[in-house]
Amino acid sequence: MSRSDTAPGAVLARELAAVLRGEVRFGAAERTVYSQDASNYRHLPLGVVKPADQDDVRTALALCRQYGVPVVARGAGTSISGQAIGPGAVVLDFRRHLGAVLAVDPERRTARVEPGTVLDDLQRAAHPYGLRFGPDPSTHSRCTLGGMIGNDSCGAHSVAWGRTADNVESLDLLLADGTELTVGGPLDPAERATLAALPGRVGQLHHRLQEFTEQNLAVIRRGMPELPRRVSGYPLDALLPERGHHLARALTGTEGTCALLLGATVRLVEDPPARALVVAGYPDETAAADAVPALLPLGPLTVEGMAADLIAALLAAGPRPPALDRLPDGACWLFLETGGATPAEALDAARRLAEAVRRERVATAAVVTDPAEQRQLWGVREAGAGTVTRLPGGGEAWPGWEDSAVPPERLGDYLRALRALLRRHDLHGVPYGHFGEGCVHLRIDFPLAAPHGVPVFREFMEQAADLVVSYGGSLSGEHGDGQARAELLPRMYPPEIIAAFREFKRIWDPENLLSPGTLVDPRPLDADLRFTGPVRELPLALPLALPLALPYEQDDGSLAKAVRRCVGVAKCVDPTTGVMCPSYMVTGEERHSTRGRARLLAEMLRGAAAPPGHPGGAAITDGWRSAEVREALDLCLGCKGCASDCPVHVDMATYRSEFLHQHYRHRPRPAAHYAMGRLPLWLRGAALAPGLVNTLARSPAAGVLKRLGGIDPRRVLPVLPPETFTRWYRRHRAEHPAPAGARPVLLWPDTFANHLQPEVLRAAVEVLDHLGFDARLPAGPVCCGLTWYSTGQLGGARRVMRRSLAALAATGLPADTPVVGMDPSCTATLREEVPRLLGAEGRPLAERTRTFAEFVDEYAPDAPLPQLPVDAVTQTHCHQHAVLGSAADRRVERRMGVDNRVLDSGCCGLAGNFGFERGHFEISVAIAERVLLPEVRAAGPDTVILADGFSCRTQIAQLADGRRALHLAELMRRALRAEAAEGAGE
Known part of the structure; x- marks a missing residue:
């Protein structure tokens, strides 16, 4: 019996599964992955439903209502305040099947979307008409319109195009009792009267809303502060007559507590064809904030603030992005974007902004017009939400006081007071955000995992709430309240408004079925924290606690x-x-x-x-x-x-x-761990009789071998060459000694090149000889240990790595002799995993290891490389992308005259043993078919396919209709031989 059969809600799960076309997941794994969002909180749901269509949504809601189970609607689940989770609830994930852009109307400048529509998909659909959706959070590549409407999301361009609420025309709603209706606005008196006179629940709802508004006019007018980023509480002021009784806007930002969204009509804005970016530098964040009010009248599309501590956090997390070189002098920067019908028009607007910035004696400015440089700079800003989760000193930082907002003219004073509050509590954070609208993003190093941490968290949150209210501000300026801040709403709003929130919720959802505990009658802000509770470093799953094998x-x-x-x-x-x-x-x-x-x-x-x-x-x-x-x-x-x-x-x-x-x-391990995880041992034995092994691999016995080895029957076993590279090398060196005085370099004969594709290593020897180097080999067999490491055989990986270090030491070469790795996965392992497993013992090898391109670029920077003016496309190996980088490859290719295009294809799908293992074939092929294989098949017959990874070349060879990929060393050897042939012909 599975866990889902015995878990609470098993009856509901079975009934849902019997009637829904979509997916019903009540198992432990699915409940776990939907138990958290991007907030500090954890709530195990009862189960997860991924509706296939609107009928599934209706049916699922009806069954949940029948069983009294709450419902939480969820898009990408990136809510920072805790609205996308709910204890004991059924989560409806709209991403999977309800994410279409239904229509774009360029005449009316509107679009029809489903709740799971990803923002970038909408932007792509609107782009051919010169239109876009105005609000654009930094999570635009995965946030959904349903989530944006739920939280009233904003983004960098809201200073020009407003919040989501300002761009919503109408909402198609499903209420908890099954009622469906479409709401919009603005509504004139006649339209309101018509709606209130409708029969049944819809008419009663409109009548009750109108009555509610009339009864609370004075309370709402008096109790809702005016500021551009007020996203806390229910937006009841949208119901006021002077706001057009706009029901769609009154429901935008209600965080899923009033109705389920089935669809929406949203407004689009003109997308300026040309953009320019002014980066203004100031001595500190408060100086930048103080400068904002004078810049707003010039009409920038964005006014984003980013201080030096965010840059420090970015540099602590990884390599320095080249875009940082474009930042002018300063310790805080404003990103001021301008738009225009032409580049000249955008540039003129940017120059006016830059001149206004420079009138401040302490300020500097740079104008960036190159689109690529602009994208890089925006990439730094958009990475902020993740970057600042780790502070420059390595401390963990958490949301909570994540996006408070004040009137822009008071932002500088608020930031000074906020910094002082942090110091009083000995807390730290990296403020940044939407300075043009007074909104500050801030993650703080609350000691939530410490015994004293939760009281510190509560005390700071309460005092911060009082602080922002004292500046006429909002607890939330973008992400909503959720569990993080809903408890604090009485500090921002008078009791009459809090009572009105409660009544508004009851009008829509009298049974409190939708996202209970969010906004109205909220759960405590310090309850349900995912850091608290029993978490042990060494799980007692076995009789003895197991020490961790890796150092972290x-x-x-x-x-x-x-x-x-x-x-x-x-x-x-x-x-x-x-x-x-x-x-x-x-x-x-x-x-x-x-x-x-x-x-x-x-x-x-x-x-x-x-x-x-x-x-x-x-x-x-x-x-x-x-x-x-x-x-x-x-x-x-x-x-x-x-x-x-x-x-x-x-x-x-x-x-x-x-x-x-x-x-x-x-x-016991899976068979593939023994077959593929220890493949270097098997290949070493197979090299003694390659012909026999090849005969077996092409005979009916191959099926038995694959089955015993846990290999998918559809995979073709590689052919062993008649001679390994190391045997060829000994013979080659005997016949072709290295030139006298040539600088020695150690070539790493990795398992796959040595035993399966020796031509890659042979090409490297030929190229290195030509460049004046003496390519040497270790004194014995070597292996990086990756196959052991990737299958979790860490003890074996350590032993293999230590034997390889001994073989390197036995060469007698100087300790600083560079080591050249030809396969990115092996080279990345030498760089990263060897020191991780061996500590100080492995660091010298990591420090002197280079890829082939890195070696040529670093040690032969002025050497004339053979010219080969060909077109090429490159499949970058994942480990090269993640660990090594490929800037040196691009420089070497340019030196050779190669016109190369790097595919944005991601992983090839083979990934070492993964694509060979039984049960992975379909996934492996689907990954390759996403981008890589179509691109390779579409490449012209004279286009060179470059792939330094053995896995990538193997995947292409087996699935790309006969195309073959080359290693960069093979391409250089081809160029050398072409030049030699041309010279001989002369």
Whole structure:
């Protein structure tokens, strides 16, 4: 019997599954990954429903009403205040099947969308008409219109185009009692009378709303502060006659507490064809804030503030982005964007802004017109939500006081007072945000995991609420209140307004079925924190506590802290670009996203430490033995894309290796772990009789071998060459000694090139000889240990790595001799995993290891490279993208005259052993078919396909209709031989 059969709500789950076309998930894994959003809170839902259509939404709501189960609507689930989760609720995830842009009307400048429509999809649909949706949060690649309407989202351009509420025409609603209606505005008296006279529940609703408004006119006018970013509480002032009795705007920002959204008509704005960006530098954030009111009359599209401490946090987290070189002098910067019908018009507006900035003696300004540079600078700003979760000193920072807002003219004073409040509590944070509208984003290093942390959190939140109210501001300026701030609303609003909020909620949802405990009668702000409760570093899933096998050097040796890196900003659920997360890109399953896996690991740590019956108990209670965690990590390709693409550098490949190591400790492993995880050993034996092995691999016995090895029957086993590279090298060096005086360099003969594709290493020797280097080999067999590491056989990986270090030392070459790795996965392992597993013993090797392109670029920067003016497309290996970088490759290609285009294809889908393992074939192919294979097939016959990774080349060879990819070294050798042939011909 499965857990879902015995869990509460099993009857409801069975009934839902019997009548819905969509997915019904009440198991432990799905409940876990939907138990958190981007907030500080954790609520295990009863289950998750992914409706296939509107009928599914209606049916699911009706059944939940019948069983008295609350319902929480969810889009991308990135809400920072806790609105996207609910204890014991059924979560409706609209992303999967209700995410279409239904229509764009360029004449009326409107669009019809479903609740799960991702903002970027709407922008793409509107772009051909020169239109766009005005509000644009930094999460635009994954946030949904339903979520934006629920929270009244804003974004960088709201200073020009307003909040979501300002851009909503009408909403199609489903009420908790099953009533459906469409609301909009503005409404004149005749229209209001007609609506109130409608029969049934709809007419009663309109009549009651109109009566409510009349009774509370004075209270609403007096109690709702006027400021551009008031997103706290219900927007009751939209009901006022002077605001047009606009029901759609009155419901925008109600955080899913009043109605379910079935669809919306939203307003579009003209998208300026040309943009320019003024970056203004100021000595500090308060000086920048003080300058804002004088700049607003010049009509900038954005006025975004970003201080030096955000840059420091960015640099602490990773390499320096080149865009930072465009920042003028200062310690805080305003990003002031201008638009125009032409580049000249946008530039003129930018120059006027820059002149106004420079009139302040303490200010500097730079005008950026290049679109690529603008994108890079905006990328730095948009990464802020993730970057500032770790402070420059390494401390963890959390939301809570995340997006307070004050009138822009009071922003400088508010920031000074806010900094003083932080100092009084010995707290730290990195303020940034929408300075043009007085909105400040701020994550704070609340000591939430410490025994004294929760009282500190509460005291600060209460005092901060009083502070922002004293400046005429709002608790929330963008993300809504949720559990984080709803309890504090009485500090912002008088009792009459709080009572009106309660009554407004009852009019729409009298049974309190929709998102109960949010906004009205809220849960305490310091309850249900995901940091509190029983979380143990060493889960007692076995009779003895198991020490962690990996050091987690950036997280104080703590897996729990490493997992907490995931704060839910959800970049991993953007399926359109980048490497992260390939399995999510093709499955769309939350548990197969980086975020979902992090949630499962966190729940595993919690559950393994919780005694039976503990009130903070977890959905996953069997620690390292968890089948749910194993199943989610089974589709993790170990690509390490999250380690670089995730704003907070969650490294799921590392956590996966730890889990597999612990999960299978003293237990039998899957067959693929023995076959593929220890493949270097098998290949070394196979090299003794390659002909026999090839005959077996092409005979009927191959099926048996694949089955025994856990390999998918549809995979083609690679052909062994008649001679390994190392044998060829000894013969080659005997016949062609290196030139006297040539500088030695150690070439790393990785397992796959040595035993399966030796021509790559042969090409490297030929090129290095030509460049005047003496390519040497280690004194014995070497292996980076990656296959052991990726399958969680960490003890074996350590032994292999140590033997390889001994083989390098035995060469007798100087300790600083560079080591050149030809395969990105092996090279990345030498750079990152060897020191991770061996500590100081492995660091010297990591420091002297280079990719082939890095070596040529660094050690032969002025050498004339052979010219080969060809077109090429490159598939970048995931580990190169995540760990090594490819800037050197691009420089070397330019030196050769290669016209190269790098594919935005993400992972190839093979990922070492992943694509060969039984059960992974369909996922592997689907990942490759997303971008890579169509691009390769479409490439012209003379276009060179470049792929330095053995996995990438293998995937292309097996699936791309006969196309073959080359390593950069092979391309350079081709160029050398072409030049030599041309010279001989002359």
